[in-house]
Amino acid sequence: MSVSTAAIDPSVCAPLPVLGQDVTVPLVTGGEVTYAALDYAASAPALQRVWDDVAAYAPYYGSVHRGAGYLSQLSTDLFENSRRTVAEFLGCRAEDQVVFTRSTTDSLNLLAAAVPANCQVFVYETEHHASLLPWRDAQVTYLNAPRTPGQAVETLERALADRDPYGPALVCVTGASNVTGELWPVKELAAAAHAHGARIVLDAAQLAPHHPVDIAELDVDWVAFSGHKLYAPFGSGVLAGRADWLQAAEPYLAGGGASRKVARRADGGVDVDWHTTAARHEAGSPNVIGVYSIASACKALTEVGFDSLVAREQELVSRVREGLAEVPEVQVLSLFGDDAPRVGVISFVVRGWNSSHFAAALSAEYGIGVRDGLFCAHPLVRTLLGSDPQDPGECGAPEAEPGERSLNAIRVSFGAGTPDEHIERFLRAVSELVREGAQWKYRTEDGRCVPDRGEAAQI
16 A cells, blocks of 8 residues: 655645744654644644734734724724725625624624524534534524535525525525535525525635635625634634624623713613624724734735635645545545535544544654544534434544544644645555554543553553
8 A cells, every 4th residue: 555745736836834834743652753733624823924913013012992092093003904904805895894703603603693583594414513503592494414515505495495484584604614625605505595585604714714705706694704714823703794683783792892872871770872883792802913813814815815825725635635545444524525626624534443543643653633523513524424413422522442433533634834744744644554553552531542651552
């Protein structure tokens, strides 16, 4: 069993400089190796450009919007200019609002809190939990996993045709799966939603770092994404789109910044006049550095150009898929089939291996960071694995011992900062582990598979 070592065409696009690219980690077998970060779908490393921009701003840090001092005014300008940068990055319409949040999850929970009464929400079972779970006060219809993009559109059209035609409705869909990386037919789904009087929100957490996202071109009503997947540090996110539902809803958080005027009433109560701008849902002191880092990442990706970024990533995707196909024991998970367009997110299982055991060996023996589990998309992964929805198994907490079958999968994900060597090391490691087995003994500890550090560990 051999794995090709064909190099990626360097003329397509060089990897972008990211933090941590020179970090070394110890191996249980001895020595150290440069860490191969192949878990971009969870959190992509921050671009060096973003870190440099944040470091240059840090001495000028100040409270925004209500400060009279120079640094406060400078920070306010930076904060609002960042809003405009994000709006341009997303192709927002003139009337759209950009609201800064903590993450995609926070953005979708904000929208869920703003949907009108009696709103019907339609969500595919294939969604990440951030899209699947927030709609607790709405009438939710969960749609079965489609097996083609066309089936996805047909399933939605049938569901919308059966809904109450007079009440508000919302469709929530991912742009790229966080499990399979497959691209969803967003524009077609938006057209179907609007034809039936529904609105649509796009979970772009996995799409925005890999492909251009244009609200006007896709004709979606809202877009949500996270900074930590867009090569920016943790703790910042975006909800962008139509303003009317957001303006009509009570503030997501009540407090300073969301309120325009507060006055005592004669009866002892309080009257509040809330903002109608994005500030309505940005109460408290905002994460100015997080917001600026998102804007910096948007500028960096725009300046490099998505055409070249996409071209190089597609070469990486092809290389990984070809390499995994050379290992018969590997089964790559897919909804739409081998020919479906996808981003750099690939999940698989290995026959004869517990997925957590395999991921632990990749880390401990090769210095490769991947993810194992159900990827906060439990219904989808169980569907792809052909297991009963009631079967046990938790995201990141396998119940099987090393060597036993688990209900989890392994996910490798990459992007603009991934060097060729990380891909080649990963494919070599998969081949060697399947062919020769792990060089070390492993055990389950606190729900994770870890190397056994005992004296008799090596085999």
